[in-house]
Amino acid sequence: MTSLNPGLILILGAIPVVLIPHAIRRFYLLVLPIVGFAVVHSLEPGTVVTYETFGMTLELLRVDELSKVWGYIFNIAAFLALLFAWHDRDTMQQVSALIYAGAAIAAVFAGDLVTLFVYWELTAISSVFLIWAARTERAYRTGLRYLIIQVGSGVILLSGVLLWYADTGSIEFDHIGIETLAGKLILLAFGIKCAFPLLHNWLQDSYPEATVTGTVVLSAFTTKLAVYALARGYAGTESLIYIGATMTAFPIFFAVIENDLRRVLAYSLNNQLGFMVVGIGVGTEMALNGTAAHAFSHILYKALLFMSMGAVLYRTGTCKGSELGGLYKSMPYTTVFCMVGAASISAFPLFSGFISKSMILTAVAGEHRWFIWGTLLFASAGVFHHSGIKIPYFAFFAHDSGRRVKEAPWNMLLAMFITAFLCIFIGVYPQALYDILPYPVDFVPYTTAHVITQLQLLMFSALAFTVLMLYHIYPPELKSTNLDTEWFYRRLLPRVLNRLGGWIDRADQAIRKESLVIIGDVIAMIERNHGPESAMSRTILAGSMALVVITVLLLFLVVVII
Amino acid sequence: MSEHENKIHDPKKYWLDEPRNVRKVIGAVFVVCALLFISDAFYHKHSHFAVEDWFGFYAIFGFVMCVLLVLAAKLMRVFLMRDEEYYDKDD
Numbered sequence: 001m002t003s004l005n006p007g008l009i010l011i012l013g014a015i016p017v018v019l020i021p022h023a024i025r026r027f028y029l030l031v032l033p034i035v036g037f038a039v040v041h042s043l044e045p046g047t048v049v050t051y052e053t054f055g056m057t058l059e060l061l062r063v064d065e066l067s068k069v070w071g072y073i074f075n076i077a078a079f080l081a082l083l084f085a086w087h088d089r090d091t092m093q094q095v096s097a098l099i100y101a102g103a104a105i106a107a108v109f110a111g112d113l114v115t116l117f118v119y120w121e122l123t124a125i126s127s128v129f130l131i132w133a134a135r136t137e138r139a140y141r142t143g144l145r146y147l148i149i150q151v152g153s154g155v156i157l158l159s160g161v162l163l164w165y166a167d168t169g170s171i172e173f174d175h176i177g178i179e180t181l182a183g184k185l186i187l188l189a190f191g192i193k194c195a196f197p198l199l200h201n202w203l204q205d206s207y208p209e210a211t212v213t214g215t216v217v218l219s220a221f222t223t224k225l226a227v228y229a230l231a232r233g234y235a236g237t238e239s240l241i242y243i244g245a246t247m248t249a250f251p252i253f254f255a256v257i258e259n260d261l262r263r264v265l266a267y268s269l270n271n272q273l274g275f276m277v278v279g280i281g282v283g284t285e286m287a288l289n290g291t292a293a294h295a296f297s298h299i300l301y302k303a304l305l306f307m308s309m310g311a312v313l314y315r316t317g318t319c320k321g322s323e324l325g326g327l328y329k330s331m332p333y334t335t336v337f338c339m340v341g342a343a344s345i346s347a348f349p350l351f352s353g354f355i356s357k358s359m360i361l362t363a364v365a366g367e368h369r370w371f372i373w374g375t376l377l378f379a380s381a382g383v384f385h386h387s388g389i390k391i392p393y394f395a396f397f398a399h400d401s402g403r404r405v406k407e408a409p410w411n412m413l414l415a416m417f418i419t420a421f422l423c424i425f426i427g428v429y430p431q432a433l434y435d436i437l438p439y440p441v442d443f444v445p446y447t448t449a450h451v452i453t454q455l456q457l458l459m460f461s462a463l464a465f466t467v468l469m470l471y472h473i474y475p476p477e478l479k480s481t482n483l484d485t486e487w488f489y490r491r492l493l494p495r496v497l498n499r500l501g502g503w504i505d506r507a508d509q510a511i512r513k514e515s516l517v518i519i520g521d522v523i524a525m526i527e528r529n530h531g532p533e534s535a536m537s538r539t540i541l542a543g544s545m546a547l548v549v550i551t552v553l554l555l556f557l558v559v560v561i562i
Numbered sequence: 563m564s565e566h567e568n569k570i571h572d573p574k575k576y577w578l579d580e581p582r583n584v585r586k587v588i589g590a591v592f593v594v595c596a597l598l599f600i601s602d603a604f605y606h607k608h609s610h611f612a613v614e615d616w617f618g619f620y621a622i623f624g625f626v627m628c629v630l631l632v633l634a635a636k637l638m639r640v641f642l643m644r645d646e647e648y649y650d651k652d653d
Contacts, residue, residue: 257638329576364608368611373611381629400579448605454620459621460624460625463591463595464632466591468629473633480643480646481646481648482639482642482643483641
């Protein structure tokens with residue numbers, strides 16, 4: 001078993017799904033990630049399985065501490081998402097979720113760039129079905145945009161890998177760096193999937209359009225695979241610090257005014273990725289530990305938040321802040337689980353975000369980067385503001401929308417319960433997570449100063465929210481679309497292309513018209529010279545021809561006789 | 563998808579329906595904040611930056627930045643907000 005890439009368990013396990021009757025299939029789906037988890041656990045760091053082809057050495061399996069962290073959490077996330085989707089009978093989603101999760105796990109254990117590329121693209125192709133499964137025109141179009149961007153990332157990755165191979169003669173996936181063009185291309189490919197600023201908008205565009213369960217699956221894998229790839233290839237790359245800091249800050253502005261609560265979560269997902277990218281940019285052992293730990297806890301609380309909003313969407317049919325409110329009355333358990341997720345993402349002491357994010361912040365402070373540190377602190381306050389308060393407040397409290405629905409189905413509640421339990425467990429007993437991190441952990445999260453300062457930051461953010469609400473300054477939830485970078489390719493580009501098309505059309509019309517005139521002139525000329533009665537086509541009568549021939553023959557005869 | 567039965571009629575009164583209780587919650591937030599602010603006097607910070615040693619720095623920073631965040635976001639609405647079907651029209 002130890003020579004098998006654990007991602008293949010889910011990928012190959014997806015094949016017989018269609019043949020298994022629904023009653024058994026539910027259990028079968030849940031067993032796969034459990035087996036996957038066990039296999040990851042059994043893998044010895046240092047294990048490498050290679051395969052020679054076309055003169056290249058593919059490392060189909062490469063195990064170390066870094067990949068194991070992602071291997072664990074990806075299997076856990078797959079299990080929780082499948083449990084959350086237990087009630088769902090949509091085979092298409094089950095198969096694509098398995099292949100998608102499996103591809104992400106397999107990519108993490110890929111030791112070379114070509115194998116990485118294969119799984120990288122597989123995550124793109126398999127995951128789009130989770131969006132298309134919503135089976136609406138809107139989802140179809142969103143899925144197409146998503147697919148173009150995701151596959152585009154893979155194409156850029158491949159060109160980078162080819163250049164890298166030409167430069168170095170190796171396809172091994174280790175530190176790459178941005179010194180070469182190949183390095184820059186590969187960084188761009190990773191950056192697209194990691195939702196770097198300006199490359200980010202596919203995330204907010206697509207995740208909220210996926211199915212109730214699809215979004216939960218999507219939230220875990222693509223972006224965190226990119227974080228893993230960045231940590232592997234670009235640790236200590238200075239520019240990532242600034243990219244990451246930008247990522248933590250700008251999405252929160254959008255999150256404050258966004259109405260679709262799943263889109264708010266997509267913005268805060270983007271913001272959390274920023275913390276991880278900063279950690280990678282700093283690149284010290286503590287920072288990389290922080291990134292790995294934060295990816296781990298982030299996957300859990302983000303899934304929990306998406307689950308709670310998914311449950312709301314499932315029961316009420318909407319996820320818009322402007323149409324919700326007062327749901328704590330009919331969905332009390334979901335409310336509590338959502339608040340656990342909110343407390344975790346906000347990094348309240350005793351919740352998972354606290355013990356992982358503080359590592360990154362401490363690492364940044366240790367480097368004496370005051371501006372970055374200040375930005376991250378602002379982003380920490382901001383994330384509590386929009387994810388920690390806004391999400392639960394507008395969905396479950398606020399103005400009572402009058403909606404009285406059933407509590408979420410038992411499987412959703414169970415999935416949320418387990419996820420919430422893990423969020424608190426990690427927060428209360430961080431050593432469990434610290435023990436599996438890539439480097440030895442020399443960090444104590446629970447010091448008086450840490451706890452008090454963090455509580456001050458958060459509670460005064462809550463105070464700001466309260467005061468702004470009391471004075472009616474806080475922007476109300478409005479039915480709206482907020483322009484983001486997608487505007488460039490959803491509006492500007494089509495407009496430019498349309499206008500360009502218009503010009504081409506008009507030029508085409510003019511050229512055709514002019515050509516017709518010219519062709520007409522040519523035809524007229526030909527007609528003049530070659531038409532009936534024209535010089536070139538005058539016919540000579542057969543009689544005169546005979547006369548000519550006879551004359552010629554007579555002349556010939558005369559000449560011969562003479 | 564479930565049938566989305568969103569019943570409107572619900573005569574039951576909940577704890578938070580009472581404005582008095584909402585005021586209690588808000589009051590609690592103020593009290594907790596005040597206690598946290600004062601607590602800065604009672605422990606030692608292991609600070610990396612000089613600002614961290616200011617009394618109540620984290621509290622003031624959190625409050626001010628959140629207010630600025632919301633005001634800036636409100637301003638963004640002026641420029642960025644369109645109606646809900648914006649992209650659906652001749653997309």
